[in-house]
Amino acid sequence: MPYTLVGNFNIMLRGTPTTAANYLIKQLPKATAFINSKFEVVHVSDRWITDFDFGKRNVLGKSIFDLFDSVSDDLKELLESCLMGSGGETGVERFVDRSKKERWFEWTNIPWFDDKENIIGIIIQAEEVTARILQSEKLKKLELLLQNKSEVAGIGSWEYDTFTQQLHWCPTIRKIKGVADDYIPTAEEAINFYKEGYSRNTIAMAVENAKNNGTPWHEKLEMITADGREIWVIAAGKPLYRDGQYIGLLGTLQEITEHVNSENKIKESETLLRTVIDNLPLNLYIKDRDSRKTLVNRAECEYLGVSSPEEILGKDDYDLYDKEIADISRQEDLSVMRSLTPIYSRETLNVTSDGSATTFLTSKIPLIGKDGRASGLMGISLDISNLKRQESELRNLINVTSLQNKKLVNFAHIVSHNLRSHTANFSMLLDFLKDEKDEAEKENILKMLTAASNNLLETLENLNEVVTINTNVNLDKKPVRLYERAHTIVESLSGFLQNADAKIDNRICPDLDVKVVPAYLDSILMNFITNAVKYKDPSRPPQITLTTEKKDNYIVLGIADNGLGIDLERYGEKLFGMYKTFHENDEARGIGLYITKNQVEAMGGFITTSSEVGKGTTFKIHFNDKD
Amino acid sequence: MTKINTVSIIDDDPITIFGITKMLNALECCESIETYMNGEQAIQAIREQLDTQQAVPEVIFLDINMPIMDGWQFLDQFIELNISRTIRINIVTSSIDPVDRQNWKDYRSRTHHLIEFRNKPITRDEIALITEAVKQS
Structure with a gap:
């Protein structure tokens, strides 16, 4: 019970009041009233008048219950029991002043004794506590609000007092950790809720850091609850100081297991999706x-x-x-x-x-x-580029196959034709010989038979050569310096060329290699160069120009002459045919270009021709550079 | 028995020319025999005969595979010439290529001349048959 003035004056005021006593009471620094057993005011301090805003109103002799509109039952009871002798009871009473403002007063009542120790009334002291009441109400409201917030958000708070070494958990924290409402943790126990390993180490270090360096923490950690669940929390905390002195820690704890789980699930499905689309x-x-x-x-x-x-x-x-x-x-x-x-x-x-x-x-x-x-x-x-490529390769292959098939049939006809023409001659000549009487004519026929036989042998050799070319498709090709090869051939033909007054302009790129069967290349060069001279225009000396260029997968050798030229519209189809000749030329056997064509094709290449009658001819030999 | 005026042999093979000539002579069926080494020579000669109003050959032995101008190219030009008489043209070839047979059928349907297709060797009997047919027509 607080020590009050009332106690001091109690003895002094016992007995009949006097004017002096009255005056003394008037000056008391606290709102004080003396009421008799009928609850009528006998003495009041001025402070009472001002505190309760009575102004000039006369309060003396008035019942306290009349003076205050609403006296609580509690106070009534207190006052009544005070008259019975129990003293020192206090109570807070609400009071509405004239400006309708709510105010609170703490009433302290003690019995008023006369000098014979009889209770003659009550001494009431009132102290305004409005500020305190409002403050505590506000605090209560705040606490309630905080608790609500904490429950709704699932954020619990805790406080550690380093002096008492006590850790205080709010109910939300207890709920998060799955402990009973009356569980009192120690600091060590609190740390041990964190999962062993990273989480526990992290929180322990964070607490040490906070204590020693004053750094706050905010960590996403794993915790194992009292009932054995593994949960995710955000643990935050910071040190508390008073007058620069470390006094404890304050922090919050929020469970985010669901959040983390759904985050993980999202991450998992994102990873899955990413893995799927990336692969x-x-x-x-x-x-x-x-x-x-x-x-x-x-x-x-x-x-x-x-x-x-x-x-x-x-x-x-x-x-x-x-x-x-x-x-x-x-x-x-x-x-x-x-x-x-x-x-x-x-x-x-x-x-x-x-x-x-x-x-x-x-x-x-x-x-x-x-x-x-x-x-x-x-x-x-x-x-589908590969598919496309394969499709086109397949088409090429079909083309090549059907082309080769055609070539084969064609060759069969050539063979049959050639053999047949010779055998026909044999049979005819032999038939003549059988009935011939004239010796001179017999001699003549025998000469022809010999010639026919020689022709047949030559034809067979030619055919054999063609067959060899076509069966040796897999002959190893090797890189050959084209310029040098051409140079050698030209050298070997120098007599022949000089006789014809022919000039060769070798413009082949000097360091260019072609992949060829060397013997074929020689034969090809020989054939085209001699052809160019054989079919020269009589009105001018032969001029042959050799050139090279690269085109896609081919190295193209150009052989251009200024000879007679060929009417390609008329002879184009037959140019490379066997035993086809186009000029009135005794040297023409009609086998050279046929062999040449077979050699070029056997090496995976082809020949194109352009020509103008009277101007000259250009052959372009495409050597396959790819395989 | 009348004789055929002129027979023309167009072939680049001298042995064939020799053979046919020999057989014709043996048959004593024609006044003269002309020989050409290729189609070009032959068509030029026949054009000249037409231009100078000389008799053109009534029978022609024609090879297919020849340099410069082959048998088919010769036929192309020959059937365009203004010759009202039916000329007997005997293709004599050692080719057994079906393409050549097909060509023969095409040419035969395109002209009033009588074109026949024979494989080498041509025999005396065949030549006799041909010349007999000409003499009786």
């Missing part, structure tokens, strides 16, 4: 409404020659491809997004900035946003 043997991308790429998979990155998607994201086709190709793609995108109809497996040709062309089977699927309009599209491209 698809398809180029996959998502574009926004402006055809800018917002997602690309690894295959697409590799195709565009970048190491990470960031280099492509945000770019559109105009950044990545030529305008022509980008235009087509953009038109497709717009049409898909406008019509909301997907494109499936359309064959498209893409050329990247480095110039490499790829054939794709492209699908574009619109992505439909919440507003029912396209928010972008998903593109899937399957690289």
Whole structure:
């Protein structure tokens, strides 16, 4: 019980009040009233008048219950029991002043004794406690609010007092940790709730750091609850100081298990999705409404020659491809997004900035946003360049096969024709010989038979040569310095060339190698050069120019002459045929070009011809440089 | 028995020319025999005969595979010439290529001349048959 003035004056005021006593009471610094057993005011301090705002109103002789509109039952009881002798009871009473303002007063009542120790009334002292009451109400409200907040948000708070070494947990923390409401933890126990390993080490270090260096902490950690659940929490804390002196720690704890779990699940499915799209043997991308790429998979990155998607994201086709190709793609995108109809497996040709062309089977699927309009599209491209290439290789192979088949049939006819013409001659001549009487004519026929026989042998040799060329397709080709080879052939023909007054202009690139069967190359060069001289225009000396160029997979040897020229429209088909000749030339046997053609083709090449009658002929021998 | 005026042999093989000539002579069926080494020579000669109003050959033995101008190219030009008589043209070849047989059928349907297809060697009997047919027509 607080020590009050009332106690001091108690003895002094016992007995009949006097004017002096009255005056003394008037000056008491606290609001004080003396009431008699009928609860009528006998003495009051001035402070009482001012504190309760009575102004000039006369209070003396008035019942206290009349003076105060609402006296609580509690106070009434207190006052009554005070008259019975129990003293020192206090109570807080609400009071509304004239300006309707709520105020609170603490009443202290003691019995008023006369000098014979009879209770003659009550001494009441009132002290305004409005500020305190309001404060405590506010505090209560705040506490309530905090508790609500803490429960709703699941954020608990704790406080550690280093002096008492006591750790205080709020109910939310107890709930998070799954302990009873009356559980009192020690600091060590609190640490041990954290999962052994990273979590426990981290929190222990954080606490030490806070104590020693004053650093706060905020960590995502794992904890094992009293009932054995593994949970995720955000643990935060900071040191408390008073007058610069460390006095404890204060912190919060929030369970985020669900959050972490769903985060992990999202991460997992993102990883799964990423793994799937990155390992698809398809180029996959998502574009926004402006055809800018917002997602690309690894295959697409590799195709565009970048190491990470960031280099492509945000770019559109105009950044990545030529305008022509980008235009087509953009038109497709717009049409898909406008019509909301997907494109499936359309064959498209893409050329990247480095110039490499790829054939794709492209699908574009619109992505439909919440507003029912396209928010972008998903593109899937399957690289079918290999298939295309194989298809074309297969077609080439079929072409080659059917060509060879044709050649074979053709060759069979040539063989049959040649053999037949000779045997026919034999049979005819022998028939003549049988009936011939004239000796001179017999001699003549025998001469012809010998000639026919020689012709047949020559034909067989020629045919054999052709067969050899065609069966030795797998003869090893080796790189041969073309310039030097041509030079050697020209040297070996020097007599023949000089006789014809022929000039050779060897413009072959000096360090160029061709992959050929060397003997074939010699035969080819020999044939074309001698042909050029054989079929020279009589009006001018032969001039032969040798050139080279590279064209795709071929090295092209050009042999241009200024000879008679050939009417290709008329003879083109037969130019390389067996035993075909086109000029009135006794030296023409019609076998050279046929052999040459077979040799070039056996090495995987081909020959093209251009010619103008009276001007000259150019043969272009394409040597296969690829295989 | 009248004789055929002129027989023409067009072949680049001297032995064939020798043989046919020999057989014709033995048959004593024609006044003269002309020989040409290729189609070009033959068509030039026949053109000249037409231009100078000389008699053109009534029978022609024609080889297919010849340099400069082959048998088919010769036929192309020959059937365009203004010759109202039916000339007997005997293709004599050692070719058994079906393409050549097909060509023969095409040419035969394109002209009023009588074109026949024979494989070498041609025999005396065949030549006799041909010349007999000409004499009786």
